[in-house]
Amino acid sequence: MITFDHVSKRYDDGTLAVDDLSLECATGEITVLVGSSGCGKTTSLRMINRLVEPTSGTVSIDGTDVRSSDPARLRRMIGYVIQQGGLFPHRTVIENIATVPRLLGTPRPQARQRAQELMDLVGLPSSMAKRYPYQLSGGQQQRVGVARALAADPPLLLMDEPFSAVDPVVRKELQQELLNLQSQLGKTIVFVTHDIDEAVRLGDRIAVMQVGGKLVQFDTPERVLARPANAFVESFLGLDRGIKWLSFFPAKELPLRLPATIGPASGPVDVHRVAAAAASEWVLAVDGDRRPLGWLEAAALNGASSGTVDLGSLRSIGHAFSPATDSLRAALDALVLSPAGLAVGVDSGGALVGVANQDDINNAIQTAAADS
Ligand SMILES: Nc1ncnc2c1ncn2[C@@H]1O[C@H](COP(=O)(O)OP(=O)(O)OP(=O)(O)O)[C@@H](O)[C@H]1O
Ligand SMILES: [Mg+2]
Numbered sequence: 327m328i329t330f331d332h333v334s335k336r337y338d339d340g341t342l343a344v345d346d347l348s349l350e351c352a353t354g355e356i357t358v359l360v361g362s363s364g365c366g367k368t369t370s371l372r373m374i375n376r377l378v379e380p381t382s383g384t385v386s387i388d389g390t391d392v393r394s395s396d397p398a399r400l401r402r403m404i405g406y407v408i409q410q411g412g413l414f415p416h417r418t419v420i421e422n423i424a425t426v427p428r429l430l431g432t433p434r435p436q437a438r439q440r441a442q443e444l445m446d447l448v449g450l451p452s453s454m455a456k457r458y459p460y461q462l463s464g465g466q467q468q469r470v471g472v473a474r475a476l477a478a479d480p481p482l483l484l485m486d487e488p489f490s491a492v493d494p495v496v497r498k499e500l501q502q503e504l505l506n507l508q509s510q511l512g513k514t515i516v517f518v519t520h521d522i523d524e525a526v527r528l529g530d531r532i533a534v535m536q537v538g539g540k541l542v543q544f545d546t547p548e549r550v551l552a553r554p555a556n557a558f559v560e561s562f563l564g565l566d567r568g569i570k571w572l573s574f575f576p577a578k579e580l581p582l583r584l585p586a587t588i589g590p591a592s593g594p595v596d597v598h599r600v601a602a603a604a605a606s607e608w609v610l611a612v613d614g615d616r617r618p619l620g621w622l623e624a625a626a627l628n629g630a631s632s633g634t635v636d637l638g639s640l641r642s643i644g645h646a647f648s649p650a651t652d653s654l655r656a657a658l659d660a661l662v663l664s665p666a667g668l669a670v671g672v673d674s675g676g677a678l679v680g681v682a683n684q685d686d687i688n689n690a691i692q693t694a695a696a697d698s
Contacts, residue, residue, distance in 0.1 A: 333383035358529035366539035405475030582680025608666035
């Protein structure tokens with residue numbers, strides 16, 4: 327456990343970067359420090375590995391004041407990942423990753439062997455081992471940064487906006503990979519970001535900081551979203567705070583109904599099959615494996631006794647959600663995007679499980695809110 331006990335930091339020019347911070351980052355959890363630029367996140371993080379010394383108060387690791395540890399030794403025990411990797415430009419990928427084990431005296435062959443394993447763990451092909459950082463994409467550099475920080479198998483990992491220099495798609499991938507890694511490794515991680523979505527996604531607990539280095543709320547993401555401590559936190563969470571909060575409630579309790587369907591349809595749809603569906607307003611076209619293809623307005627078929635419906639005339643379902651694994655947020659989003667006002671649920675193979683309408687989702691939200 328990392329403990330901040332009444333920690334303040336005033337820089338030489340008088341800037342109060344951190345003001346009386348008390349915080350406990352639990353062992354084996356991801357604690358996220360989040361807040362707008364200049365609120366003291368980096369300063370707080372760097373007081374853990376003594377790159378910055380507090381002006382007052384104590385930072386301790388498992389009860390031992392960090393000031394009693396030699397800074398160089400301390401830093402070897404604590405992995406540190408920064409934006410854009412912070413890699414050594416004149417060292418290859420494998421040399422970068424093997425840096426700390428080599429410093430700690432691990433013989434070269436073993437250090438390289440370990441580096442190879444780590445490349446695999448963070449999803450880097452071994453063909454990249456001999457490249458230099460400038461020969462990698464931003465996302466690949468970040469992976470090297472994470473692998474390097476893990477090389478000495480440190481119990482603690484500090485990450486300062488590690489994913490902010492990559493595009494949103496790669497960023498999501500890296501976040502997911504970090505969560506996967508963490509579920510295997512169970513490190514104590516302190517993660518800094520100014521992105522509230524990233525904080526909510528990664529944090530077991532999030533610490534929201536305000537400019538002037540003040541901690542304003544420290545709680546689980548779910549509770550921060552449901553009950554922001556003050557107007558600053560509320561505005562920081564944004565206008566879709568309620569929607570974000572829904573990501574904590576599984577969609578599996580949603581009652582699903584079976585919509586009128588036509589299909590299997592590969593190519594033009596046989597209108598004969600739609601007779602039974604004419605009573606409902608929208609008909610879902612499905613393929614031979616019952617995977618949704620799109621919505622069809624039943625009125626367009628009324629009276630038709632034969633002929634075909636062009637697949638091109640189907641309206642997109644928007645996206646489907648997975649009742650087994652997704653949250654109410656995904657179900658609501660699917661509803662909003664659906665021309666039929668029905669969120670389409672599918673199984674892991676993409677086959678139709680059922681649909682939920684607005685009332686179904688509303689009721690589920692009410693129940694979730696009442697239980698929380
Ligand atoms: N070495 C320094 N000397 C003087 N002031 C500093 C120094 N380092 C940081 N500061 C100031 O301390 C405050 C907190 O800075 P810090 O880097 O901790 O913020 P941050 O939350 O990490 O911001 P960002 O999101 O922009 O990275 C800022 O006002 C900054 O200008
Ligand atoms: Mg910073």
